[in-house]
Amino acid sequence: MSMFREHWIGGLVAYSAFFTISLIITFAVPILYDTVPQEWNPTIPPVRDIVKIIGCFVVAVLFGLWPDVDIKSKSQKIFYTVLFTLNVVLIVFFQKYLESALLGLFAMLPIMSKHRGWTHAKVTMILLPSVFLLIPIYAAYSEWETNGTLIDALTALREWEGLMGAIRSGFPFYVASFIGYATHLHLDGILFCSRKAQRRKARVNQ
Secondary structure: OOOHHHHHHHHHHHHHHHHHHHHHHHHHHHHHOOOOOOOOOOOOOOOOOHHHHHHHHHHHHHHHHHHHHHOOOHHHHHHHHHHHHHHHHHHHOOOOHHHHHHHHHHHHOHHHOOOOOHHHOHHHHHHHHHHHHHHHHHHHOOOOOOOOOHHHHHHHHHOOOOHHHHHHHHHHHHHHHHHHHHHHHHHOOOOOOOHHHHHHHHHHHO
16 A cells, blocks of 8 residues: 655655755865865755755655555656656657657556565665666766677776766765655665565565
C-alpha cells in the first residue's frame, strides 16, 4: 500500500535537515580554516544558485515517492506525468529521439515488476540516483569516440578535463535523490531490515 503523504513529507523533512546541517558546515569550515574556499562543499549547490537549491528539494521529494511507481498510486501518476512531459520536450523541442526512446523504455520497467521489487532494492537506491552524475557528462562532453571501441570512448572520457566539473555539478542532485530514496525505504521498513526479515514479516502478516 502506498503511503503518499508520509513519503513526500519524509523526503522533504530528511533533505531539509541534511541541507541545513550541510549549509552550516559549509560556512563554518572556511571560518575555521582560512585556506578552504567558500564553495568547498560538493553535497549542496552554491548558496547563490537558488534554482539548483529548489531543484534539489524537488528531486528529494520526487525520489521519496519514486519507489511506489511500481504500483497504482499517486506517486505513479506523478512520475508518469513527469516522464511523459519530458518525452514531449525531448521530441518536440530538442529532437532527441534516441534519448526519448530510452526514457520510454525505462518508464516501462517499474510496471513490469512486482510491487516492492527492484524499485525498493537498496542497490537501486545507490545506483539510480547516478543518472544525475551521467546527465551532466552526456550534456557537456561532445567528443564521443564513434569509430573506436567502448574502451576507447571511456578512455577518452577519462582524459577529458571537464569530467570532474561535470560530476561535481550533478553531485548535489545525486545526494538529494539518494536521501529521498533512502527515506522512502526507511519508512517502508526496508532500509535497515534484511530481505529475510521482510519475508518473515510478510508470512506473519498473512
